[in-house]
Amino acid sequence: MSDHPPDLPLTEPADAGTDPALERQLLVLDVNGAAHEVLCEPRRTLVDVLRHDLGLTGTHVGCEHGVCGACTVLLDGRPVRACLLFAVQAEGAAVRTVESLSDGRELSDLQQAFADHHALQCGFCTPGFLMLAEGFLAERPDAGRTEIRELVAANLCRCTGYQPIVDAIHGCATARRAVRREN
């Protein structure tokens, strides 16, 4: 048997890149505190631009119809489904992704709480839950466990059974309140 692949006509396909005939728009997006220029089709979703144009692949895509929440990012501080937004809709807003939560060397208190509570297994849904909680706790720092469980019900996780995620967010909120009281 040959080591070379069989049946190779070596057809030369058209070059990669976007078809020049396609309509495109120049967007300026504020992502994680930095301005980015993106040239893309108007139909391109925010999550695709974040992941594939800006290389911020920490935000994941689980269903593309706004149910699973794996693509959750913050838009002006509020959790949104990045698969349901066109990138153009994010112009003028501040977008935050999971990559903004820490400096890459030390985990934030929320991330650390997820690790402490084993609130992730495969880790695919995790960035969505982190951003959901990050936005929520900023708005509702006094939330109790019941309210946090309602929040966690916004996204899907297939590995953990949710209880550790609820515990992690609750633990983080409780610790933040303790710090606030001390200060």
Next chain:
Amino acid sequence: MTARTPEERHDGHRGRDGHGVPDGGHRPGGAGHPDSPPADGPGPLVGRSVPRKEDPRLLSGRGRFVDDLSEPGMLHAQFVRSTVAHGEVTVLDLDAVRRVPGVVAAFDAADLGLGDITARLHRPPEEFAETAMPVLARRRVRYVGEPLAIVVARDPYAAEDGLEAARVVYEEREPVVDEAAALADGAPLVHAAAARNTLVDVAPFATEGIDDVFAAAHRVVRVEARTGRQNALPLETRGALARWDDRAEQLVLRTCTQVPHQVRTVAAGCLGLDERAVRVVVPDMGGGFGLKCVVGREEIATAAAALRLRRPVKWIEDRKDALTASFLAREQHYDVRAAFAADGRILGLDADIVCDMGAYSCYPFTAGIEPLMAAAELPGVYRVPAYRVRGRAVTTNKAPSAPYRGVSRPQYVMVMERLFERAARELDMDAVELRRRNLITDFPYTGVNNITYDPGSYRESLDLCERTLREEGWYARRDAAAAEGRRLGIGYACFNERTGYGSAAFAQRRMDMVPGYDLAEVRMDPGGAVSVTSGTMSHGQSHETTLAQIAADTLGVALAKVKLHQGDTDRVPYGWGTFASRSVTIGGSAVRLAAERLGEKLRRLAAARWDIPWEETELHRGTVRRRDDPGTAVAYPELAALAHFRAHLLPKGLEPGLTATASFDVFHDGTFSNATHGVVAELDAETGGITLLRYVCVEDCGVAINPQVVEGQCRGGIAQGIAGALFEQITYDERGEPSATGFLDYKVPTAQEIPDITLFHLETPCASNATGAKGVGEGGTIGAPAAVLNAVNDALRATGTELDTLPITPEAVHRALHGA
């Protein structure tokens, strides 16, 4: 029997600070190194919930899943799929597809000329019908969603545009949409080779005189149960990125699979390449649960397109395809009778099991995966003296079935536990007490199914689970609720689970590809750091942490000094991946044995320096020391430098380098985990809604390498079991059209539906492997449906109606409460 109750250990509730495995107990082979706490830690790592090595990258958005990868010049693929369940394709016209802006190529089966994917059992034709699954359908289509052509474009949007331009004309055939239609006289055939649409038909057990047992029995109870077709539903859909590497003369296929080497074998076969010319690499993987432990057609087609185009090609499955056109599972029908004596002893079991495996046999397991499992293991934790079973796999015009977490055990455990509940009612006995009278308590026990069960804590787990619910007052609350007209029910499931199937167990199925063993390689670099390879494949199970714990303890080094490598067929010796709760029992044992061998090399190096036999040395905290003079020791880095940099000083007979390989296999019936689940459910009389008020799980997986990881596997498994019990199902209409194409139709439970779960860990170590650990990946999923269904039926007890179908819908509960 070395099981212990939590009370003996700590306060009983396995809280976050209290779940270290206590020392003492039996750890055959000694999972923890006898005397070597690592230099950076307070004690042995095995048994401790050390932080996961996986977490920092996954929490920071630095995980690398297959869709996160890209290559220069990469193209994007999607598939033209059949829109009919059964038919002949008379026209497949891709010309318009190729003219769509951005589309680079479109290939059908004839264009690619690929070999088929064929899974085989070595059984006579009356037991097994061999069928082939083409990578792309040629002319005949057998389910909605079957891939017909691959469209390759400059970006994923253009690929989608291309799909819309495909013109396909079908000559439709009558679809076979369920088991009854498949087995009906004169039914249309899904495969010409499968008479009566039957792919597997086995009757492995038929105790002589069983009809007399039933005729003479005090009571015979019958359960006819059905379970819904489910999707394992990893949150990351399937996907692959393939490219030809000219320099390596290799196809590099990066794909999210639980079985990298089996994908390599199939890819090489279908593409006509040497296996060495295919390299399968698995990046971070977003779950699998069995769906990714079979070889997918699309990953092979993606590889073929990359070869043809000499360009990197990526395919990422969308959720609709994941739900309807990937692999499904669990659609089964049981008709089982059990004979009981007046004192409650079970006398016999007579079962007919039919599994609807959809359109094709999955590779490498075949359509036998579900019926062969169920028929072999049905008697479970009970002393059943007489057994007869027939197990069948039928083929229908639905997406094919693959293994899904638990494989048949969630169903047959549910059937067994229903039988005991029903018998208890008819015998007017307490159902828990009836179970107690029949549980296996003397080990090893060889059952009527010729399986020898190693020691477990069946009785202890049941007792503790019941006692917990009783002491928490649930029985009193149930009775009080009934007095108020509310409907509370308590249900249990007591079961075992064979984990760590070795070659012997799989060979009994007569698979052509016999999984079972695992190989590990442990290597020390010149500075003393350790690399481990394992043929297992983590997709959320934390192997980077747990297998490293085993290696680090064995060698007595810090966890930070050990790195696990999986999922690269060029780097890892041939392995069988991760499924069937095998990774820690078998893979972990191989790691331990390989680490021991490396330790022996280190001891030989040190012994030569002291001119003593190597047996008179021992490993201790990153050193080799003299047994007769523990103060005399040499650190690993010094020995490693000797082995790599100063080969001229090596003692005679020792080769340079520090690498050791070991395999582990099981040549007996394997090791059995066990558990009892207890559930309290309340029914809403108005809506038929079901709320789970309490969930207690008492599990025994032997030595828990990392208790927090064990808990995670249990909780997550239970959540998936609840999903199957109450929510998830893909139905098909009479034309074979699937009902669920998104998460609005396929109801995945959220944090509002999954209750908090209390876990207790009993510990009966496995005596036949190198770690004492039994598998724990599937048990949660196995017990939940039975416990939930029993709780619902207990709540319904005043109605006289019993439910035996999953999922349990609010409609069914409402009907049971209020009549038709």
